[in-house]
Amino acid sequence: xxxxxxxxxxxxxxxxxxxxxxxxxxxxxxxxxxxxxxxxxxxxxxxxxxxxxxxxxxxxxxxxxxxxxxxxxxxxxxxxxxxxxxxxxxxxxxxxxxxxxxxxxxxxxxxxxxxxxxxxxxxxxxxxxxxxxxxxxxxxxxx
Numbered sequence: 001x002x003x004x005x006x007x008x009x010x011x012x013x014x015x016x017x018x019x020x021x022x023x024x025x026x027x028x029x030x031x032x033x034x035x036x037x038x039x040x041x042x043x044x045x046x047x048x049x050x051x052x053x054x055x056x057x058x059x060x061x062x063x064x065x066x067x068x069x070x071x072x073x074x075x076x077x078x079x080x081x082x083x084x085x086x087x088x089x090x091x092x093x094x095x096x097x098x099x100x101x102x103x104x105x106x107x108x109x110x111x112x113x114x115x116x117x118x119x120x121x122x123x124x125x126x127x128x129x130x131x132x133x134x135x136x137x138x139x140x141x142x143x
Contacts, residue, residue, distance in 0.1 A: 008054045009123065011042045012061050016073040020102040023079050032076070032084070035129045039068075039111050044123035055120060063118045064111070077102040104128075104135035112137045 019034040041064060045054050075094040078085050079101050088095045100106045108127035115122040124138040 005046065007044060007046055008048065009042055009044045010054050010057065010060075011040055012057055012064070014039045014041070014061070014065055014068050016068050018072050018075055018077050018096075020077040021082070021084070022101045022103065023082055025101070037107070038128040039064075039108075040126040040128075041111065041115050041120075041122060042124045042126075043115075043121050045121045060115075060120060063120070064115060067114050068111075072096050072107075077107070104133065105137065108135050108137035112139070 015036065015038050017034060017036050019032055020029075021032045022029045041060070043055050043060065048054055075096045076084070076088055077096045077098065078088075080097050080099055085095060085097055096102075098106060098110065104127045107129075108125045111127065112122055112125040115125065124136055126134050126136045128134040
């Protein structure tokens with residue numbers, strides 16, 4: 001017997017520290033500074049697996065935590081054309097380079113793309129750059 005259609009959602013959080021600055025921006029964030037970030041990754045689906053899980057939290061957390069640890073944790077996140085990139089690389093400082101400004105919005109999108117690329121049914125990512133400021137990325141799906 002099948003029950004009514006349902007949607008299951010699970011969410012995990014990852015915390016990390018990073019530095020960045022924004023180019024083409026007139027404000028404090030134009031200067032190098034740091035944040036303690038929290039990322040919420042939400043998955044969604046209508047079916048559970050044989051263990052009655054949408055996705056095993058451990059598998060999700062390990063895949064995304066490994067990416068965060070390798071690419072962005074305690075790194076300077078900069079736009080590709082930032083003049084600091086070659087200077088920091090010459091000094092062997094850890095840098096993660098993006099094509100766009102490393103805003104909360106673009107970092108939410110980057111984490112979404114990583115989760116989706118790992119095959120997870122990710123529905124949204126919320127990126128907190130401080131305890132009171134966040135951005136959310138949810139792609140519009142084609143109808």
